Amino acid sequence: MQFSRMEKLGFGVLMTAWVVWGSNKIGNVLVHADEPETMGYQVAVADSGAAEQAAAPVEEKSVMELLASADPKRGEKVFKRCSACHSTEAGAKHKIGPNLWNVVGRGKAKAEGYNFSNALAGMDGTWGFAELDKFIENPKGYAPGNKMTFRGIAKNADRAALIVYMATLADTPVPLPE
Ligand code: HEC
Incomplete structure (x- = not known):
């Protein structure tokens, strides 16, 4: 053509x-x-x-909202996931992780005689309820490069119970936030 x-x-x-x-x-x-x-x-x-x-996703109550009604006995059970690496009695030896007596309200990475990673040692502030909540939910996300090999606890109610239990591990327990 x-x-x-x-x-x-x-x-x-x-x-x-x-x-x-x-x-x-x-x-x-x-x-x-x-x-x-x-x-x-x-x-x-x-x-x-x-x-x-x-x-719509089912809205879980936040840990801060759940603290007031959280049961430390339940938290003690949840803590079984931590106890391989953390001791809880006053003056007990550090394990893979630091002893957690008095940890609530204590400065981050301040457990005496424990060799913290630079990642955690470089953090400011104290372990208040909110900080523990975020750290335990996602340790790697909250303190990138830290050496706690733990995935985190996703369930808010579990973290609330755990943190309330951890608050009892103290000479003078820090009062729960209002
Ligand atoms: C496999 C061992 C392991 C497990 C399991 C583990 N941790 Fe840890 N944890 C560590 C190590 C190691 C560090 C120190 C991290 C660093 O220095 O980077 C640490 C640090 C911490 C700190 C900071 C303490 C401080 O004085 O600053 C808290 C709080 C903590 N862990 C809580 C928990 C809780 C609560 C659980 C259970 C839900 C848990 N950990 C499970 C190993 C573990």
Whole structure:
């Protein structure tokens, strides 16, 4: 088949227009591909109560809210996950980790005679309830590079019980926050 120069030119223009339009379309598709998650969620909320319940995560009470009603006896059980590495009696020897007598309210990395990592030794402040909560939830995230090889405790109620128990390991227990 033979095309005249004008035909070739017209064809070229058409092709270019088509490619530009096409890539625009594809671009839209790619961009829009990210959206359904939020959209689906919003629609579910607007549509029906049941869908809303399924979509919204169940809100756990925060550890700080749970402290007041937390049971130290339960915390003592949770502490079994820590006791391989931590002693709890006054004056007891450090294990892999430091002795935790009097730890609540104590300066971070201040257990006497224990060789802390630079990561923990370089931290300011004291182990208050809120700090312990964050550290125990995610030790690596709270103090990157520290040498406590423990994944953390995800459940708020478990951390609350644990921290209330730890507060009892003291000459003069620090009062729970209001
Ligand atoms: C596998 C051993 C191991 C386990 C299990 C473990 N720890 Fe530790 N922990 C350590 C080590 C090691 C350090 C010192 C970290 C450093 O110096 O970087 C530490 C440090 C700490 C500190 C800081 C003490 C201070 O004086 O600054 C606290 C608080 C603590 N651990 C609490 C806990 C609790 C609570 C649990 C259980 C939920 C637990 N740890 C489980 C090994 C462990």
